[in-house]
Amino acid sequence: MKKFVNDPENFVAEMMEGVHLANPGMFNYEPKYNLISRADRPSPDHVSIVQGSGSGHEPAHIMAVGPGMLDAASPGGVFSAPPMDYCLECIKAMNSLKGVLVLINNYQGDRMNWDMAIEMAEAEGIDVKQFVIDDDVAVQDSSYTTGRRGVAGNFFVMKACGAAAEKGASLDELLELAAKVNGQVRSMGVALTSCTPPAKGTPIFDIGDDEIEVGVGIHGEPGRRRDKLVEADRILDEMYDAVAGDLPFESGDRVALMINGLGGTPISELYVLYRQAALRCKDTGLEIVRSYVGEYCTSLEMAGASLTLLRLDDELEELLAAPADCAVRVF
Amino acid sequence: MKKFVNDPENFVAEMMEGVHLANPGMFNYEPKYNLISRADRPSPDHVSIVQGSGSGHEPAHIMAVGPGMLDAASPGGVFSAPPMDYCLECIKAMNSLKGVLVLINNYQGDRMNWDMAIEMAEAEGIDVKQFVIDDDVAVQDSSYTTGRRGVAGNFFVMKACGAAAEKGASLDELLELAAKVNGQVRSMGVALTSCTPPAKGTPIFDIGDDEIEVGVGIHGEPGRRRDKLVEADRILDEMYDAVAGDLPFESGDRVALMINGLGGTPISELYVLYRQAALRCKDTGLEIVRSYVGEYCTSLEMAGASLTLLRLDDELEELLAAPADCAVRVF
Numbered sequence: 001m002k003k004f005v006n007d008p009e010n011f012v013a014e015m016m017e018g019v020h021l022a023n024p025g026m027f028n029y030e031p032k033y034n035l036i037s038r039a040d041r042p043s044p045d046h047v048s049i050v051q052g053s054g055s056g057h058e059p060a061h062i063m064a065v066g067p068g069m070l071d072a073a074s075p076g077g078v079f080s081a082p083p084m085d086y087c088l089e090c091i092k093a094m095n096s097l098k099g100v101l102v103l104i105n106n107y108q109g110d111r112m113n114w115d116m117a118i119e120m121a122e123a124e125g126i127d128v129k130q131f132v133i134d135d136d137v138a139v140q141d142s143s144y145t146t147g148r149r150g151v152a153g154n155f156f157v158m159k160a161c162g163a164a165a166e167k168g169a170s171l172d173e174l175l176e177l178a179a180k181v182n183g184q185v186r187s188m189g190v191a192l193t194s195c196t197p198p199a200k201g202t203p204i205f206d207i208g209d210d211e212i213e214v215g216v217g218i219h220g221e222p223g224r225r226r227d228k229l230v231e232a233d234r235i236l237d238e239m240y241d242a243v244a245g246d247l248p249f250e251s252g253d254r255v256a257l258m259i260n261g262l263g264g265t266p267i268s269e270l271y272v273l274y275r276q277a278a279l280r281c282k283d284t285g286l287e288i289v290r291s292y293v294g295e296y297c298t299s300l301e302m303a304g305a306s307l308t309l310l311r312l313d314d315e316l317e318e319l320l321a322a323p324a325d326c327a328v329r330v331f
Numbered sequence: 332m333k334k335f336v337n338d339p340e341n342f343v344a345e346m347m348e349g350v351h352l353a354n355p356g357m358f359n360y361e362p363k364y365n366l367i368s369r370a371d372r373p374s375p376d377h378v379s380i381v382q383g384s385g386s387g388h389e390p391a392h393i394m395a396v397g398p399g400m401l402d403a404a405s406p407g408g409v410f411s412a413p414p415m416d417y418c419l420e421c422i423k424a425m426n427s428l429k430g431v432l433v434l435i436n437n438y439q440g441d442r443m444n445w446d447m448a449i450e451m452a453e454a455e456g457i458d459v460k461q462f463v464i465d466d467d468v469a470v471q472d473s474s475y476t477t478g479r480r481g482v483a484g485n486f487f488v489m490k491a492c493g494a495a496a497e498k499g500a501s502l503d504e505l506l507e508l509a510a511k512v513n514g515q516v517r518s519m520g521v522a523l524t525s526c527t528p529p530a531k532g533t534p535i536f537d538i539g540d541d542e543i544e545v546g547v548g549i550h551g552e553p554g555r556r557r558d559k560l561v562e563a564d565r566i567l568d569e570m571y572d573a574v575a576g577d578l579p580f581e582s583g584d585r586v587a588l589m590i591n592g593l594g595g596t597p598i599s600e601l602y603v604l605y606r607q608a609a610l611r612c613k614d615t616g617l618e619i620v621r622s623y624v625g626e627y628c629t630s631l632e633m634a635g636a637s638l639t640l641l642r643l644d645d646e647l648e649e650l651l652a653a654p655a656d657c658a659v660r661v662f
Contacts, residue, residue, distance in 0.1 A: 002523040002540070002634060004563040004600040011603065014563075018602030021609040022622040058599045059661075159662070192333040209333070232335040232345075263597040266632050267659070268389045269335040271349030272342065278352040291353040294659065301597050301634065303333060324662050328598070328625065330390075331490070331655050 001196050008198035012055045012077055019062055019327050033089040036062045037072035041094060047165045047174055048094035051103040052082035053110055057218055059328040060297040068324030069162040078197040079219045081109030087117030091128055099127035099171035103157060105150025106134040129171055131178040133157050135187045137246040138215030138223045149217050152260040152297040153185035156310045163322035186243045189306030190235055191216035193264060195299050214238060218299045236276040239307040251285025254312040256320060258292035262304035273305055290320055332527050339529035343386045343408055350393055350658050364420040367393045368403035372425060378496045378505055379425035382434040383413035384441055388549055390659040391628040399655030400493040409528040410550045412440030418448030422459055430458035430502035434488060436481025437465040460502055462509040464488050466518045468577040469546030469554045480548050483591040483628040484516035487641045494653035517574045520637030521566055522547035524595060526630050549630045567607040570638040582616025585643040587651060589623035593635035604636055621651055
């Protein structure tokens with residue numbers, strides 16, 4: 001295992017402490033519950049939006065907390081659902097007069113713990129609702145999921161709901177918006193390499209030097225098939241056909257296009273993939289209105305990438321263009 | 332070689348085409364010279380700032396072109412200096428009444444080609460000056476360099492000069508500013524793994540499963556020594572002592588702190604390193620005013636990181652805080 005790590009048991013805590021230190025005044029950090037939250041939330045005038053998943057997917061989700069995005073995140077260990085008490089404390093810390101929206105990627109472990117926490121929060125009189133994201137078209141059921149998995153498309157749910165919440169949308173309006181985005185977003189990923197959780201110390205799966213996992217999950221779940229590595233455009237073509245063909249996206253659609261790196265793939269390669277995705281959009285009559293190339297939802301140092309398409313309308317275009325900030329920025 | 336690549340000979344061109352397609356209206360792209368430039372430059376009221384280096388360091392430099400940053404970049408192949416005619420065409424394309432500033436990282440190949448191009452541009456009556464960046468404290472001379480190498484500290488030279496150029500600074504003022512930033516910025520990096528240029532197909536150096544290259548160059552140049560991998564805080568400590576001790580930075584200094592990923596290291600690990608860097612700054616009395624955690628100057632998919640410190644004053648703080656945009660963004 002070649003990583004920048006001290007005691008592997010402290011990996012998540014030290015990463016979170018780093019995020020807190022790098023953004024003075026922006027976040028509150030409660031180490032006991034792995035809880036990063038906006039220092040200016042909860043607010044009586046805004047629904048709070050929270051998400052907790054396993055760690056190892058950074059920037060999702062602790063680095064997606066900020067104005068116009070999430071209000072708090074409370075991750076579990078690497079690739080491990082947040083314990084129920086983390087979820088409950090996250091909800092309680094962000095309790096607002098306008099309610100709390102919990103976004104969950106569709107994994108059984110996350111759902112179970114958030115379900116329990118939501119039930120307990122409701123018993124304490126908190127107005128809290130959940131929405132489950134399942135944008136991954138690769139497979140129907142998976143190692144840790146009944147139904148489709150939630151992957152990088154969650155960025156668009158967070159961004160749209162975060163922008164609407166800033167404008168004062170109600171909890172019911174945000175639930176409707178989350179359902180709308182999730183209904184119009186589709187993703188699929190491929191892995192060239194495996195990755196190694198620090199506390200495990202060994203790769204989560206084996207893959208040959210000439211192999212690619214097509215439709216991989218963000219915890220290394222098997223995809224549609226294992227195949228020989230081929231050239232970038234052919235890999236992209238398969239992702240594009242799977243994603244665009246699923247909704248299906250249709251000629252004339254305005255779309256947001258995301259090429260998401262899984263952690264170990266440099267941005268140069270992501271732009272090689274973006275190029276072919278843009279050419280395919282043009283060929284099939286999709287108008288790219290917004291482009292996202294970089295790391296949004298990762299699997300530690302896994303080399304790989306995913307493609308996400310979101311069908312846009314005027315409302316979503318405006319919400320995606322709204323200002324936002326989080327721990328991940330360039331300048 | 333496990334990469335998203337088509338014909339390796341087309342890797343750089345396809346990446347650049349991707350950058351161009353992803354940012355409609357923002358850039359002009361001249362494939363013949365690997366030239367990406369701001370669509371709204373040159374301007375008679377602004378000095379143009381250009382840089383070309385080898386590719387493989389993305390986002391440096393083609394993805395650092397944009398308002399408040401570079402006006403154009405014309406990279407060579409992966410880890411290969413831009414040919415003289417690329418440099419010359421870049422200068423000519425950005426020729427402005429106020430002049431052209433060429434930023435160069437200190438590598439002999441880049442310097443030679445830019446020197447020739449600048450001489451030819453001057454013969455054509457263009458007002459062009461160059462500044463050479465050499466922020467890497469690791470070694471004095473190196474495989475491709477006499478004197479110190481230029482690495483991730485170049486971001487701060489680009490950002491400060493880009494912001495000043497937007498405000499109308501003259502060519503002489505920008506030269507002075509570049510010298511000021513370069514005089515106050517220091518960096519050092521470490522590598523955990525090697526990397527593989529697509530057209531080469533094999534790693535640029537070998538490194539054992541338990542080894543680290545301390546003070547590595549961004550083309551895999553040897554650093555200070557090869558050592559056994561130790562825990563993250565100890566690695567950071569050595570980088571910090573080398574960087575902070577070089578200027579030297581002194582208690583009471585205001586600084587910008589950058590933890591730069593070399594391409595294959597996930598952002599979670601970069602924040603583990605940031606944490607220790609912030610604690611060291613606190614212990615030694617450096618006040619962190621601005622933080623940068625992410626990828627700024629990379630070596631393809633190399634796992635590794637560098638630490639950069641920049642001593643700030645009011646002028647530099649204002650320039651770093653000025654608005655900017657480029658191909659790399661989150662939202």
